[in-house]
Amino acid sequence: MRTDPGTSVHFRLQIEGIDLGDFSNCEGLSLQVEVEQRVEGGNNGFVWQLPSRITYSNVRLSRPLTSDSAKVAGFLASLPRKARRGTAQIAALRPNLQDVIAQWSLRDVIVVSWTGPTFDPGNSQVAMESIELAHHGFL
Template sequence: MPKEDPGTTICFRLTIDGQSLGDFNGCDGLSAQVDIEQREEGGNNGHVWQLPSRVRHSNVRLTRPLTKETVKVTAWISSVSTGVKRPTAEIEALRLDGSVVARWKLLEVVPVSWTGPTLDPESPAVATEVLEIAHHGFMS
């Protein structure tokens, strides 16, 4: 029986409202934090209630070497100037054979920033881009 790939060679596919913006080789910031409020109850000195309040979601940063799909990313960012539309996004973690390891659906996504490559003929580094997006939470 073959062992399942532990996910050491993963890429991340970003889709915005069904339109693929391509594959990225790095993804950071898929997280959520629940704020907790402590409430002391009168007459109950041995207990403090821990009550959940807000859920906060961090921005997601996707990185990749520069590709021809960069045009799709910059077009999406440029579209914000004509009115903010908050689409749904999907990030899929894929193995090299295309099988899905995990999938996250993000609500009401907006681009926060895009950083293109530094083009320096004296630097042998790979030209990369970074896309940062904000969202209002995960959906099932």
Template sequence: MTSPQDPGSTVFFTLTIDGKSLGAFNGCEGLSSQVEVEQHQEGGNNGFVWQFPSRVSFTNIRLTRPLTQDTAKVAAWISTIPTGIDRPTAQISAMRADGSIVARWGLIDVLPVSWQGPSLDPANPGVATEVLEITHHGFTDAGAA
């Protein structure tokens, strides 16, 4: 039996776009950022080199899951892109099986960049899965997404 203090061992992820749920996913990768650093050597100071932060970049996030009825919600969101879209905020929550939240990430200016549906091959039966890839302009307070 798990307690609220246990780390998430069986975790699933929920995705909401401007407060509208796109359902639960069983895989999430790419929650990361990288700060570029510029170095400056100060004359007469041989003890260290100054390190100044420059640009911050964020990787795309890939969410995976078996096909569900929520797949239609993803398709509806993606279908709005050709008609113009405001880049919404999003929230990804890591949840335990009992529904308690392990962690939460807010994302700014989210845009779907790729969706991959299942390979339907009767010779190779298996779980039909989908992969949604999104990009964003950074993290925000998860409570604000």
């Protein structure tokens, strides 16, 4: 069993079992629980912290253009015919792209944004793409 800290440079994305390839950045895997405070009468030293609504932030994955970009283009082309919520899996991979460090499964996922690369001949930066997912929680 390995006990070294989780360092990764790739995140593998699958939506409804469709492999969309490896991404170099992943942000937004988070949730927030809203808390309502209630003061109990006669007990001045205590305030009830009652959980109410849970909200999930959108998840954004990005990467330089690769041959996997064609997988995303094909997936996006099918959206107008079948845009519905599904499940997604994001796996954090070690640099060897084989060993999974951690994995998150998201429910009721829908693609809300895709941003393609900007090509500027006067600027020699890596051409990046990103995909953003909204979801209703973790499985």
